[in-house]
Amino acid sequence: MEHSYSVASNPVYYEEQNLHVLFAGESQTLPRHQLGPKIYDYFLLHCIEQGTGSFRTEYRTYELGPGDCFLIHPGQLVSYVSDPDSPWKYRWTAFSGTEAGRLVHEAGFSPEQPVASCGEGSVIPGSLAGIMKAFHSGQESGHLTSLGYLYLMLGEAAGMLKAHSRLPGRDSQVKRTVKQMIHYMSSQYAHPVSIELMCSSLGYNRAYLSRVFKEETGLSPVTYLLKLRIDKSRQLLRERPELSVEQVAASVGLTDALYFSRQFKRFCGQSPTAYRAVTARKPESKLI
Known part of the structure; x- marks a missing residue:
């Protein structure tokens, strides 16, 4: 299995923004590929397309595979590692802003509940790919496009997480x-x-x-x-x-x-x- 890694940054940068997508990427990881334990200063959403691995937070460890998403919260000590036999292939995006925390909370994510599972026909993988494509174009309109995709993903996550929460x-x-x-x-x-x-x-x-x-x-x-x-x-x-x-x-x-x-x-x-x-x-x- 050949390792690959690609990332694209938002061509527009604002010092202060209500909501701002920073970058997006995709990777076929190597066996036992590990990041952390470390702390990030932005939100980082991953969606796993293939393979398996572990995601560890300050609260628990999750064994995740295709269709699973995990959201890293800023200021939380986390680590994640790909399986030695079936390493992850995933996409991700990072975002921040004064409204980011509120939107994440409305979607149902929290440091205690950072994982959601995409159903068949999920918009999340395609949205992550769309953000990368928009950023690769280098046009300033990619900033607005990325926000649209981010709202779509958080909207779907809200439906998934709240459907499984206590009534x-x-x-x-x-x-x-x-x-x-x-x-x-x-x-x-x-x-x-x-x-x-x-x-x-x-x-x-x-x-x-x-x-x-x-x-x-x-x-x-x-x-x-x-x-x-x-x-x-x-x-x-x-x-x-x-x-x-x-x-x-x-x-x-x-x-x-x-x-x-x-x-x-x-x-x-x-x-x-x-x-x-x-x-x-x-x-x-x-x-x-």
């Missing part, structure tokens, strides 16, 4: 579900979305979602979404006087201007036109 209790699960619903409505209110579409997107039964949402917020999802839209419309009426009532209605996802005006009066006690005239000079409090 939360009912209370925490309900709160998380309601937060998902609120986030969905807050980001989609400007579109003609429906509660049915939201339930389908989140993968839950409408009756269940409606019940737990009202238990947590005191409002049904339909009422919450409508009040959210009216609240957003009030802001537009105050801050964008050049917009017509019809344009304001459309901007908050209500394409029927007459329906919008009726609902606005229901919640605010006056028409949108009267509200704009009266409140232009007043401080405003939110409905929600």
Whole structure:
């Protein structure tokens, strides 16, 4: 088995960056090829394509093979060594930045849980190869390309790690579900979305979602979404006087201007036109 090693660095360098991919590489290692024990000052993600070996952290030792990934955290004493008979062939990338730790945590990685297993069809090997290709081109656009690939890999890792983590209790699960619903409505209110579409997107039964949402917020999802839209419309009426009532209605996802005006009066006690005239000079409090 012939040894090979190749690495490509990011052509763009920033002194301080929220998230920055430093370099990427690939190697067919030799038998008993070892790195460490040592400490790195950046995150280093490996994906094993062939062979076997051991990865040791300050907490435990992992025996890893094809399809396994391991993430080295900065400041952690680690070592890893290829098997004497079937040495590793792997790809890797290094990244850092002020947001790197938070993203890694959101993905489910930690010094105590640094390993994930890729399933068939995983995007991780191809993403690592894509980062190398982007960096080899020498173009500054490779920096942005590498960030896209990194997000894809961390997104897949989040699905793998959280699927195998301990299921939360009912209370925490309900709160998380309601937060998902609120986030969905807050980001989609400007579109003609429906509660049915939201339930389908989140993968839950409408009756269940409606019940737990009202238990947590005191409002049904339909009422919450409508009040959210009216609240957003009030802001537009105050801050964008050049917009017509019809344009304001459309901007908050209500394409029927007459329906919008009726609902606005229901919640605010006056028409949108009267509200704009009266409140232009007043401080405003939110409905929600």
